[in-house]
Amino acid sequence: MAGNSDPLTPRAKIAVTAGKAVAAASRAAGRGSGSVIGGRVALKLDPDLLARLAQNLDVVLVSATNGKTTTTRLIAEALRAAGPVVSNALGANMPAGITSALAGSSDARYGVIEVDEKYLAGVARDTDPKCIALLNLSRDQLDRAAETRMLAENWREGLAGSKAVIIANADDPLVVWAASSSPNVVWVAAGQMWKDDAWSCPSCGGVMQRPGDDWFCGECGFRRPTPSWALSGDHVLDPHGSAWPIHLQLPGRANKANAASSAAVAAVFGVPPQVALERMYQVQAVAGRYDVVQFQQRDLRLLLAKNPAGWLETFSLIDPPPTPVILSVNARGADGTDTSWLWDVDYTRLTGHPICVIGDRKLDLAVRLEVANQHFQVCENLDQAVQLCPPGRIEVIANYTAFQDLRRRVGN
Template sequence: MTESTEPLSPRARLAVTAGKAAAAVSRAAGRGSGSVIGGRVALKLDPDLLARLAGHLDVVLVSATNGKTTTTRLIAEALRAGGPVVSNALGANMPAGITSALAGGSDARYGVIEVDEKYLAGVARDVEPKVIALLNLSRDQLDRAAETRMLAEHWRTGLEGSKATIVANCDDPLVVWAASSSAHVVWVAAGQEWKDDAWSCPACGGVLQRPDDGFVCGECGFARPQPTWVLSGDHVLDPHGSAWPIHLQLPGRANKANAASSAAVAAVFGIAPQVALERMYSVAAVAGRYDVVTYQNRELRLLLAKNPAGWLETFSLIDPPPTPVVLSVNARGADGTDTSWLWDVDYTRLAGHPIAVIGDRRLDLAVRLEVAGLEFTVHDTLQQAIGALPPGRIELIANYTAFQDVRRVVGN
């Protein structure tokens, strides 16, 4: 464990107090948790506050396009076997939100922090993490996010020379290339169902060949590294070849992959895979994701899917036809305003499901579904959509702000 730093300076204490006050005002006004505005106020008063707050913690940073909120939660639960944990569990993953989270962790031993992909290198410089977990990279928020290879290059440059142990998914070529600049890498075979952002070699631009056991560039030799941790069906294989069962309340292959990476992170801190994985079972939902709620006398399972890779994983875990499905898409600032990504999603996987479409961009989605040859109805509200669907539990899939809209409507 990192040695405790000196008590916070008067300036830092003032910044923390002011930040908490700003957050409280925001909550009282009904504008959310207040973590972002609280962090902004605190950092304005003390720009070095994030580093000061992390000084006594063993920090884990988690970054990816998909799955970082869930993996952060799983790691936090695992590390609680070793001591108190502070974490930005609700997903405020830029410096302001991270600062707010750490401000409440004066008694913690570990800091488990989700970090937006674009801010990873800067946050890593500030908090000097012991472990950085890199899960995947794919297209997201097309109007403002860098092209995926550029983002991987940013990671690669920013992490070069880092003293942290990098726990990285060896099945994602972009993650492998980004992590390979680091001296200490633990490779996890976590899988990668979405491959459409990594057909060319990130090292030289050549075409990646995709044999069953990974990937290799025929021009420069860049290839999938040998993993020391492996997701194998319902088990995690550790570096000694022992198989540990994964028992999660969270559904789907993607969450088993998140658990495998989380077990590898926990092992860096001396927490055995059996202990780590048993603790992960307690996670039933993450910020409303995977919750089953009752609304209009119907059961709805709430599923978040923000981009093509996320939608692909989500389709793999919904109940089979004829289970009714509600799809909701917005294009607000937090989502990215470019909806062209809808054309990269294979919506034919929903064939046989009764489908109702809502959300700000319901007409954009309707055009995409029509081209895919699917039958669907379009509605202004969730209540209308539910009324148009046949009986049975409903799978509700929404992107980021649409998901928050639904949670407010159903009282979750």
């Protein structure tokens, strides 16, 4: 780690001050946290500001299509056992938001940073991370992210020769291929429920063979590496073969997988698995996800699912039928405007649940549910949908901007 001399030039200090002022003005005007606009202004004034802010920190970058916000929170919680942490906990994960987050703390020792998949290579160049966690790659925002192999190639080129320790999911062939260009990789068997983005070999295009939990390419020999960390039921297995219990308040198999990757990251910084996993118990909700809120005499559990992989994991953790389910889908800029991904989601998993459909694209979703032979009602808004459900628990599943709409409506 660099010494604690002040890394900021006079120009950088002006940029930080200006960014904070703009962010504060944005918040005062009721336009959100202001972190993105504040970061943009700061980077305009000093294009090297992100690198300057990172140079006194031990940095962890977390990137993936699914799970990066939660994993960032879990790692930050674990590393607080070793010293003060700065993190972009609210999920502003492009360079402007990251710059804003780092500018907000002067005494941190660790920077735990969630990074949008498309910006990983550039942010890694600027921040010289000690560790990078790569969780998964799956289709998402089809209109702007192109296809997943191009992202994997971007990672592979951007991380080639990186000095960082790469913590990578051995069960995702795209992640393995992307990480294999790095000299120092720690493989984690974190599992992969959604496999439909990795049927062809990312290395040669051949057909992947998938016997059991294993995978390999029958044509070029590209295959699953041997993991040194693994998720096994409710335990994390470390490289010495010890099993450490996972106690989380967050539900579902996917969050246990996130905890396994987070424990492997914490170990890079000398935090033992037992300490790391105990600290992760503190995390109850992540930016509103998994929160249970009271609304119109019902208990609504708010669940975020942005793409087929996320919907599949979410279906696995909802309460059994006849618990009512409200589904909300938008297709605004931040969601991706292409809703064809709805056809990749197996909605037959909702059989037996009464379903209400809301959101900008409720009719797209209604057509999809009709084809899946589901019983549903299309509603104008959340209030109407909730009124149709009996008192008690309701599972509410929404994609990105629909989730933000819901949080505003229920005052979360």
